[in-house]
Amino acid sequence: DAKTTQPNSMESNEEEPVHLPCNHSTISGTDYIHWYRQLPSQGPEYVIHGLTSNVNNRMASLAIAEDRKSSTLILHRATLRDAAVYYCILRDVVQGAQKLVFGQGTRLTINP
């Protein structure tokens, strides 16, 4: 499985932007970059995904490096509710399987 590397933890202040980095130097040409997050005591939830171009949705933005070996999830204005573990995942389609391979993720703490 293609691997991703994320910092174990990050901290930010409420109402400030947050940039969560992810390195994926072994990404293949057909791998999509997905981000999920897991709020305390809940299952993971989808945040955003992209292939080559930067992507925006109501939750976040995804900036993808030109060589695709890294990406950054951007929360434009963090709230306390954004405190969660954020997972950067490369979608692995092997023999028809669509599994998500989760790493350790980045634990984001938001200070009031």
Added chain:
Amino acid sequence: EAGVAQSPRYKIIEKRQSVAFWCNPISGHATLYWYQQILGQGPKLLIQFQNNGVVDDSQLPKDRFSAERLKGVDSTLKIQPAKLEDSAVYLCASSLVGRVRLNQETQYFGPGTRLLVL
């Protein structure tokens, strides 16, 4: 629309006992997944169903874990007998295959069942 439902939310058992978890996916979702999440780690896939057929069970400890998805809707995951190291959160997820390519589809997760084996 209703999300993925799981029950029970919490379960405490003694080692060597058996336990079963139930999952009802989002209506119409053909694919169902069971993940195991040990404290401090990311979820790990145990088994994936496409309708009522198994697609991937390579990480399922088959000597003690079993899962079924009769009629291609809800699913049950069983552990028999349980070991201390099975203490974890068991997450069920589902996805709707067909509208997008497989590596773009979104998985929707339930709240999980927290299992403690004493």
